[in-house]
Amino acid sequence: ETMAEPPVIIWRQEVESVLRYRDLVPRLEDALGKFSRRDSAEVVQPVRTAVPLQKHRGFMGLMPTYMENDGVLSTKFVCFYKREKGSTLPAVQATVVLLDPERGNIKAVMDGEVITAMRTAAVSAISAKLLMASGAEVLAILGTGTQALSHYTVFTEMFSFKEVRVWSRTKENVERFVRSVGGGVKGCGSAEEAVRGADVIVTVTGSTEPVLHGQWVKAGAHVAAVGACRPDWRELDDVLMKSAVVYTDSREGALSESGDVILSGAQVFAELGDVINGTKPAEREKTTVFKSLGMGVEDAVSAQLVFDQWTAKETKP
Numbered sequence: 001e002t003m004a005e006p007p008v009i010i011w012r013q014e015v016e017s018v019l020r021y022r023d024l025v026p027r028l029e030d031a032l033g034k035f036s037r038r039d040s041a042e043v044v045q046p047v048r049t050a051v052p053l054q055k056h057r058g059f060m061g062l063m064p065t066y067m068e069n070d071g072v073l074s075t076k077f078v079c080f081y082k083r084e085k086g087s088t089l090p091a092v093q094a095t096v097v098l099l100d101p102e103r104g105n106i107k108a109v110m111d112g113e114v115i116t117a118m119r120t121a122a123v124s125a126i127s128a129k130l131l132m133a134s135g136a137e138v139l140a141i142l143g144t145g146t147q148a149l150s151h152y153t154v155f156t157e158m159f160s161f162k163e164v165r166v167w168s169r170t171k172e173n174v175e176r177f178v179r180s181v182g183g184g185v186k187g188c189g190s191a192e193e194a195v196r197g198a199d200v201i202v203t204v205t206g207s208t209e210p211v212l213h214g215q216w217v218k219a220g221a222h223v224a225a226v227g228a229c230r231p232d233w234r235e236l237d238d239v240l241m242k243s244a245v246v247y248t249d250s251r252e253g254a255l256s257e258s259g260d261v262i263l264s265g266a267q268v269f270a271e272l273g274d275v276i277n278g279t280k281p282a283e284r285e286k287t288t289v290f291k292s293l294g295m296g297v298e299d300a301v302s303a304q305l306v307f308d309q310w311t312a313k314e315t316k317p
């Protein structure tokens with residue numbers, strides 16, 4: 001029996017150079033649909049294990065996934081932290097490991113930060129594609145970090161909003177963000193100013209208390225809520241959670257990890273995959289919240305895509 005090849009290492013710049021939203025989006029739609037069918041030959045994905053790193057006010061999330069029919073076995077390791085204002089340490093660090101399901105050896109170790117930034121934003125964009133009202137014109141982004149940038153990139157690539165607004169806790173962060181995307185974004189002095197009248201609202205903050213209040217939100221708006229991924233963390237208030245039709249990536253994930261779902265007592269109406277599969281309706285004309293927690297299957301298909309494209313590039317003469 002021959003030994004397995006040693007794993008390849010695919011680091012940040014290489015991931016960035018091969019991963020494109022136009023390739024990622026259809027694979028993620030397919031993965032969300034497969035996940036929601038709960039067929040173990042398609043996806044086995046337990047709710048993530050989160051090991052508390054109490055001393056550092058963080059968690060190590062472990063996100064194993066097996067896609068039998070597709071022959072994909074992976075796990076992401078993601079450490080995420082509650083950072084003090086002004087901290088220069090990253091809030092999220094991730095690595096994705098791809099394994100051979102038959103032998104069990106590791107095929108690739110890859111940077112998970114670009115994957116996390118891009119697949120999360122792409123899934124939010126899928127939620128908007130499915131759930132925003134027709135003729136949506138104004139996009140508001142709360143937060144100006146890594147996810148704010150990836151969300152800005154894919155939302156402006158996939159849709160044509162007439163106006164994009166951004167808000168963050170400090171004026172400096174807002175200005176830096178506006179500069180980094182080369183203008184074309186309106187910096188706002190308050191969250192309320194950013195979201196009043198907006199058709200689509202993305203929340204991508206590290207907050208553990210509500211930053212988005214239902215009384216500011218226009219009826220029929222779509223909210224993609226990406227932060228607050230612990231059962232006692234919030235980004236949205238009860239007014240919004242109770243007045244909106246709530247969608248999630250994973251029901252089990254939301255009921256064990258989302259403070260916005262658990263503490264508001266709001267009912268989860270459907271998973272995005274249910275809408276993709278046609279088993280639950282897209283309530284486009286109502287106020288909708290997509291509560292994103294992030295799923296291993298999203299990382300699995302992203303990592304496989306990176307691996308395939310990287311391999312094709314390496315073997316080219």
Ligand SMILES: NC(=O)c1ccc[n+]([C@@H]2O[C@H](COP(=O)([O-])OP(=O)(O)OC[C@H]3O[C@@H](n4cnc5c(N)ncnc54)[C@H](O)[C@@H]3O)[C@@H](O)[C@H]2O)c1
Pocket residue numbers: 080090091092116120143144145146147148168169170173204205206207208209211225226227228229292293294295
């Ligand atoms: N759903 C998912 O799949 C998923 C994936 C990755 C990250 N996340 C979460 O998304 C959030 C953003 O991640 P990121 O990588 O962009 O982090 P980041 O640190 O790069 O950016 C966080 C942003 O939130 C702002 N912020 C922090 N605390 C705040 C507060 N109390 N009130 C208002 N604004 C505040 C910061 O100023 C910054 O603009 C985090 O909560 C992270 O855990 C979710």
Ligand SMILES: O=C(O)[C@@H]1CCCCN1
Pocket residue numbers: 078080092116229293294295
């Ligand atoms: O699914 C993820 O990748 C993220 C990482 C940060 C915390 C929430 N979940």
